[in-house]
Amino acid sequence: MPPLHDRSTPTNDRGIPTNMKSSRLVTLLLSAGFLALGCDDPSPLSADLVDTSSGAPETVIFALGALPTTFAADITGNARRSLVGQVDDPVAGRISAAAAMDFASPVALSDDFEAGPVTVAELRLQRSYQYGDTTSTVQVAVRSIDEDWDASGSTSSDEVPSGSVVTTGAIVGSDTLLTIPLPDAWIEENSSLLRSTDFVSEFKGFYIDAVGGNAVLGFSSQGSSFRVVSGEDTVDFVVSRNLTLIDQEEPGTAPAGTVVLQDGIGNGLTLDFSQAVDSLASTALNRVAVRLPIDSTSATLPANFVRPRPTQVDLAGVTSDSVVVTIAVSVQDESGLRFESASLNAVVQAMLLGETPFDKYVLTGHLDIAPVDNTIDALIIPDGSLGRPSPKLDFTVVIP
Secondary structure (H helix, E strand, C coil): CCCCCCCCCCECCCCCECCHHHCHHHHHHHHCCCCCCCCCCCHHHHCCCCCCCCCEEEEEEEECEEEEEECCCCECECCCEEEEEEEEECCCEEEEEEEEEEEECCCCCCHHHHHCCEEEEEEEEEEEEEEEECCCEEEEEEEEECCCCCCCCCECCCCCCEEEEEEEEEEECCCCEEEEECCHHHHHHHHHHHCCCCHHHHCCCEEEEEEECCEEEEEECCCCEEEEEECCEEEEEEEEEEEEEEEEEEECCCCCCEEEEECCCCEEEEEECHHHHHHCCCCEEEEEEEEEECCCCCCCCCCCEECCCCCCEEEEEECCCCCEEEEEEEEEECCEEEECCHHHHHHHHHHHCCCCCCCEEEEEECCCCCCCCCCCCEEEEECCCCCCCCCEEEEEEEEC
16 A cells, blocks of 8 residues: 655645545544444544535435445455355355364363374364255265465455365254264374374364255354364364355346345445535535445245345445445444444545545445454345435535
8 A cells, every 4th residue: 555645745725635545534544443433423534624614504315326346355264154055046146155164172182082092073063144045955075175274364265275075964954053973984094183282283174165055054163163082082173263265156136226235255336426526516514324225125035045134234445556444334224224424424525625535435245354254145225227216325514
């Protein structure tokens, strides 16, 4: 990222840098740690940008253009949940998810455990999420991982060097615990490693992907384990790192007059503020809100099918060098989702003054701060065509 401000930056007649990509505003948004996102009082970030004492507040509403966009891949490494499965959603498309999991002992191994022999080794995966056919049996393959891989900061589009199939398993959507015993031959081959004090450094984990079914399931990192029985002792190795890989293999078909926002695969919306900004150029802003309608009627779900909605949607600004800054987070109201924050006030006011704080503005699934909660939650949004409502921008401005 370029320097955020220097003395040579040109300013307008109000003393505000005209290159907002390197301005004080972006510096404030980045350094604030998003503490202002839920703030009711916009003044901390925007009071010094304009003189709001010159007239009476007036509310103006503009339709916002919203176009589908492919956003950067989500960070899915070291999450609270790993996703595994495949699903055909007529609206969102065909999506597959696979997970790499590594394990470590939570306690020092006992002498009895180290002496052996190992008689049981099994994966115990606690389900905490479901998307798709609730009656479907999801069939999975458990593969070895034979090379080093990274989880921290890794995304849903990264790769994990998976090896040969160790075993397979199946889970019915109604089950909450998937137990996958590993075969005797694998246990015998890896008995020394499982009992070794070098297990953490030598063992690379398992790669789990779907080979059948019509659902994507999520497994809790805290509730899942790798159970090993050796001698008379039982140890539940805990998840030490994980990474979910997600792929939209085929696109879906959104109902006419709608667009789809989906978490996990980077399907978001680009917002166009140009009409509102051009109409209200140089106006003093008192308050602003983005309102996003939700379509809950036009997309009929298949029988026994669940499509969770995102619990949070983020409105973010993207700089020319792809730095993403969350500007506001959604709250639910009677008409859909609403976005308000001091940061949004400051950014929109800067645009009204002719500045360009960011190259583009996007709505996306929650931009988690680690540890993340992996989902493929989907939201169907009217786009303003065919007589449907559209995303709107509510201004309260000061008219001289």
